[in-house]
Amino acid sequence: MTDLTHFDPLGNAVMVDVSAKAPTERVAVAAGSVLMAADTMALIQARGVKKGDVLAVAQLAGIMGAKRTPDLIPLCHPLALSSVKVELQLDPARNAVDIQATCKLTGQTGVEMEALTAVSVAALTVYDMVKAVDKSMRITDIRLLHKSGGKSGTYQAV
Amino acid sequence: MTDLTHFDPLGNAVMVDVSAKAPTERVAVAAGSVLMAADTMALIQARGVKKGDVLAVAQLAGIMGAKRTPDLIPLCHPLALSSVKVELQLDPARNAVDIQATCKLTGQTGVEMEALTAVSVAALTVYDMVKAVDKSMRITDIRLLHKSGGKSGTYQAV
Amino acid sequence: MTDLTHFDPLGNAVMVDVSAKAPTERVAVAAGSVLMAADTMALIQARGVKKGDVLAVAQLAGIMGAKRTPDLIPLCHPLALSSVKVELQLDPARNAVDIQATCKLTGQTGVEMEALTAVSVAALTVYDMVKAVDKSMRITDIRLLHKSGGKSGTYQAV
Amino acid sequence: MTDLTHFDPLGNAVMVDVSAKAPTERVAVAAGSVLMAADTMALIQARGVKKGDVLAVAQLAGIMGAKRTPDLIPLCHPLALSSVKVELQLDPARNAVDIQATCKLTGQTGVEMEALTAVSVAALTVYDMVKAVDKSMRITDIRLLHKSGGKSGTYQAV
Amino acid sequence: MTDLTHFDPLGNAVMVDVSAKAPTERVAVAAGSVLMAADTMALIQARGVKKGDVLAVAQLAGIMGAKRTPDLIPLCHPLALSSVKVELQLDPARNAVDIQATCKLTGQTGVEMEALTAVSVAALTVYDMVKAVDKSMRITDIRLLHKSGGKSGTYQAV
Amino acid sequence: MTDLTHFDPLGNAVMVDVSAKAPTERVAVAAGSVLMAADTMALIQARGVKKGDVLAVAQLAGIMGAKRTPDLIPLCHPLALSSVKVELQLDPARNAVDIQATCKLTGQTGVEMEALTAVSVAALTVYDMVKAVDKSMRITDIRLLHKSGGKSGTYQAV
Numbered sequence: 001m002t003d004l005t006h007f008d009p010l011g012n013a014v015m016v017d018v019s020a021k022a023p024t025e026r027v028a029v030a031a032g033s034v035l036m037a038a039d040t041m042a043l044i045q046a047r048g049v050k051k052g053d054v055l056a057v058a059q060l061a062g063i064m065g066a067k068r069t070p071d072l073i074p075l076c077h078p079l080a081l082s083s084v085k086v087e088l089q090l091d092p093a094r095n096a097v098d099i100q101a102t103c104k105l106t107g108q109t110g111v112e113m114e115a116l117t118a119v120s121v122a123a124l125t126v127y128d129m130v131k132a133v134d135k136s137m138r139i140t141d142i143r144l145l146h147k148s149g150g151k152s153g154t155y156q157a158v
Numbered sequence: 159m160t161d162l163t164h165f166d167p168l169g170n171a172v173m174v175d176v177s178a179k180a181p182t183e184r185v186a187v188a189a190g191s192v193l194m195a196a197d198t199m200a201l202i203q204a205r206g207v208k209k210g211d212v213l214a215v216a217q218l219a220g221i222m223g224a225k226r227t228p229d230l231i232p233l234c235h236p237l238a239l240s241s242v243k244v245e246l247q248l249d250p251a252r253n254a255v256d257i258q259a260t261c262k263l264t265g266q267t268g269v270e271m272e273a274l275t276a277v278s279v280a281a282l283t284v285y286d287m288v289k290a291v292d293k294s295m296r297i298t299d300i301r302l303l304h305k306s307g308g309k310s311g312t313y314q315a316v
Numbered sequence: 317m318t319d320l321t322h323f324d325p326l327g328n329a330v331m332v333d334v335s336a337k338a339p340t341e342r343v344a345v346a347a348g349s350v351l352m353a354a355d356t357m358a359l360i361q362a363r364g365v366k367k368g369d370v371l372a373v374a375q376l377a378g379i380m381g382a383k384r385t386p387d388l389i390p391l392c393h394p395l396a397l398s399s400v401k402v403e404l405q406l407d408p409a410r411n412a413v414d415i416q417a418t419c420k421l422t423g424q425t426g427v428e429m430e431a432l433t434a435v436s437v438a439a440l441t442v443y444d445m446v447k448a449v450d451k452s453m454r455i456t457d458i459r460l461l462h463k464s465g466g467k468s469g470t471y472q473a474v
Numbered sequence: 475m476t477d478l479t480h481f482d483p484l485g486n487a488v489m490v491d492v493s494a495k496a497p498t499e500r501v502a503v504a505a506g507s508v509l510m511a512a513d514t515m516a517l518i519q520a521r522g523v524k525k526g527d528v529l530a531v532a533q534l535a536g537i538m539g540a541k542r543t544p545d546l547i548p549l550c551h552p553l554a555l556s557s558v559k560v561e562l563q564l565d566p567a568r569n570a571v572d573i574q575a576t577c578k579l580t581g582q583t584g585v586e587m588e589a590l591t592a593v594s595v596a597a598l599t600v601y602d603m604v605k606a607v608d609k610s611m612r613i614t615d616i617r618l619l620h621k622s623g624g625k626s627g628t629y630q631a632v
Numbered sequence: 633m634t635d636l637t638h639f640d641p642l643g644n645a646v647m648v649d650v651s652a653k654a655p656t657e658r659v660a661v662a663a664g665s666v667l668m669a670a671d672t673m674a675l676i677q678a679r680g681v682k683k684g685d686v687l688a689v690a691q692l693a694g695i696m697g698a699k700r701t702p703d704l705i706p707l708c709h710p711l712a713l714s715s716v717k718v719e720l721q722l723d724p725a726r727n728a729v730d731i732q733a734t735c736k737l738t739g740q741t742g743v744e745m746e747a748l749t750a751v752s753v754a755a756l757t758v759y760d761m762v763k764a765v766d767k768s769m770r771i772t773d774i775r776l777l778h779k780s781g782g783k784s785g786t787y788q789a790v
Numbered sequence: 791m792t793d794l795t796h797f798d799p800l801g802n803a804v805m806v807d808v809s810a811k812a813p814t815e816r817v818a819v820a821a822g823s824v825l826m827a828a829d830t831m832a833l834i835q836a837r838g839v840k841k842g843d844v845l846a847v848a849q850l851a852g853i854m855g856a857k858r859t860p861d862l863i864p865l866c867h868p869l870a871l872s873s874v875k876v877e878l879q880l881d882p883a884r885n886a887v888d889i890q891a892t893c894k895l896t897g898q899t900g901v902e903m904e905a906l907t908a909v910s911v912a913a914l915t916v917y918d919m920v921k922a923v924d925k926s927m928r929i930t931d932i933r934l935l936h937k938s939g940g941k942s943g944t945y946q947a948v
Binding site for chain 6: 636637638639645664675679686689692693696697700703704705706707708744745748749752753755756757759760761762763764765767768769770771772773774775776779784787789790
């Protein structure tokens with residue numbers, strides 16, 4: 001049976017040793033959604049056309065969150081991201097805020113966790129800004145859409 | 159129409175002024191799940207009986223993540239949590255890791271975001287530790303189960 | 317001659333012992349400006365009417381910066397701000413972005429440094445976002461406008 | 475009209491994608507001043523000859539502040555500075571503390587923000603250490619003196 | 633047999649729930665030493681009389697380190713220290729730098745870890761600044777000297 | 791007499807300029823111990839066989855602590871560690887928890903401080919988790935065992 005790379009044979013958690021890996025161009029794309037009541041969606045939409053936009057605040061929080069990944073995820077390597085892009089879109093048909101994040105690095109380790117963390121922090125920020133009117137929102141379907149670079153090659157979600 | 163508390167009339171984002179609020183006992187409980195392939199679930203279960211447990215690492219990351227909430231969520235107040243509890247359980251029937259976090263504070267502001275952040279960081283850590291064998295996991299259904307304390311009173315998810 | 321409170325008689329830097337002080341309501345207001353070329357000002361003005369506003373990003377950075385004050389200023393106390401408000405305005409007559417920050421706390425120590433740090437970080441963020449078109453901007457006149465609360469009483473800039 | 479590099483066409487704030495840039499040697503030099511009352515200047519001068527020097531504390535804070543730049547400035551890349559140098563000098567003729575910071579990196583992005591942040595944090599620290607005797611100090615003229623390296627070439631303040 | 637307060641009956645690590653404790657005045661004093669070669673000690677002594685003092689840098693790092701305790705120690709509560717004092721002294725007879733830290737808080741939890749962390753970070757900083765000339769230094773005897781306040785009362789090292 | 795690399799001729803603390811150094815493979819190994827009462831040792835041993843292991847929590851804290859080194863040690867360079875490994879072992883004969891940390895980097899500066907910080911944070915975490923039953927523990931003998939890479943070559947503790 002395959003075993004987990006983050007433990008050594010004695011059961012110690014380890015930051016995986018990537019020192020022998022060649023630096024390659026790494027890209028990861030992650031996505032997720034915040035589901036809410038119809039009235040809440042309408043409120044966010046109404047703000048979106050003027051200054052003081054919920055999505056703009058969440059978008060910035062997502063970018064900053066990507067940078068905090070090694071502080072949050074115990075076994076993630078500290079790394080120097082070369083690009084972070086976060087986009088939020090309203091889907092009124094589903095009463096959803098859809099979030100997508102893309103991270104890039106030329107380095108020895110992938111950036112999946114950075115993209116997933118960006119999505120998570122953006123989603124939490126949407127929740128925070130709207131929670132006074134809707135506590136029943138759900139953050140859902142946070143997943144990896146795509147990764148490329150590195151020894152394990154390209155992954156594309158089906 | 160109700161408006162959002164995190165913007166002033168000019169559209170400036172604001173950290174809500176809680177200085178006039180009386181400190182009260184605040185509790186918040188949040189939950190969420192990581193869904194995965196059956197083989198991945200089996201792998202985590204196998205580890206759970208020995209040292210080097212995925213859930214133990216994620217559980218600790220969740221506690222530490224709760225403390226980083228004001229660094230991550232732009233308009234959250236910095237605050238001195240009096241308790242953080244994070245629990246992870248396997249549900250093999252759903253191939254799910256279920257996460258629940260409880261935060262407490264005696265203070266002027268609620269701790270919903272701290273509980274939701276604890277769940278999110280624990281979920282991301284599960285993903286990180288298992289991603290070498292399963293990139294198609296989903297972090298899902300992050301939501302508030304319960305809050306009490308403060309002017310808005312008690313909320314209980316249905 | 318008056319001496320400095322941040323050194324003990326041996327010359328050791330100290331975080332001033334505030335444990336015997338009664339908690340009082342503290343407020344501090346600080347301000348500052350970023351001066352730039354007329355063309356740069358025009359560019360920021362043009363953005364201000366649509367999504368993707370320089371001032372909105374800087375405004376959020378200022379709020380988050382206030383929370384990082386004890387990490388940055390060696391002898392500042394960690395504290396639980398109850399309010400942070402940051403406002404940026406364009407003054408086209410002076411080709412200036414004017415920044416004002418207000419912080420509040422009920423506690424044993426003042427929040428002047430938090431307000432000044434919020435202004436500084438907002439100003440640095442304006443610089444960052446516009447530096448590709450204007451490297452000659454100046455951050456200037458960062459100062460305390462007002463403080464109240466605490467043993468030293470109220471200060472009002474003339 | 476030139477547009478801002480930190481927004482995409484939809485108005486999303488972006489961390490600029492530098493992944494296609496070649497790493498080059500980057501240097502940035504920034505400066506700024508803290509202006510104060512003559513008595514305050516005399517007090518700092520008096521300390522400078524013994525242990526417990528205001529300038530030494532501010533100088534160290536500036537170096538540490540440079541390292542926190544990506545945590546503070548939302549769209550700054552995380553990066554691995556190869557050198558930070560901060561110098562503070564008294565100019566009694568102007569009752570000024572003059573601060574200069576030099577940062578270096580071999581990388582894909584400039585270090586102007588790191589140098590400007592070092593100056594800002596050093597200046598805020600001077601303010602903090604002396605504010606008990608002089609609240610009317612001003613942090614002023616924070617500016618870029620020089621940068622070299624990268625596609626945009628060398629900038630020299632006039 | 634006594635059991636550990638930081639685990640629940642299921643073996644989950646927990647941040648101990650202090651929400652029912654009354655805030656009391658807490659004090660903790662910790663100490664430790666850095667042992668080195670006689671030549672290294674002489675070098676530090678020589679610097680101590682002029683600007684650029686190893687002990688002054690380490691002393692400041694210790695104060696800042698105390699503030700980072702909840703970021704470093706997984707189950708420590710975030711808290712608002714009311715005083716941090718760090719002192720370093722040379723003992724040439726033992727070729728030792730002796731470090732002592734005192735932390736205070738009015739709160740629901742003790743500050744032993746903050747005092748011990750301050751000593752550790754100050755000791756590490758001494759090592760860092762002198763390691764180019766002496767890699768064989770030892771950081772040793774980090775211990776709690778005294779604590780008071782809280783339910784467990786006063787502890788005094790023998 | 792040799793002088794210290796972390797001060798310039800004027801006595802300013804400096805982050806050493808490594809920009810002219812070639813990146814090489816760097817390794818550092820550090821160690822240290824926590825000494826305790828026999829009953830405390832027995833308590834930790836009893837936990838080690840089930841979930842909720844003191845050593846597992848401390849081990850993870852050590853890895854995360856290594857990543858915080860540039861935040862803690864004022865003149866340390868920020869850097870992108872390629873590997874961190876922390877191991878804790880009980881030595882019942884000495885009533886000691888022995889800690890060893892290994893850090894790696896391909897870069898321009900050594901990782902001794904990262905390894906020493908990992909050991910220190912792991913030791914502090916052991917103290918934190920057991921302090922309710924034993925306040926007289928000592929953290930001791932934190933030292934560099936080995937370093938290789940860089941201009942100063944290999945160091946091996948005797």
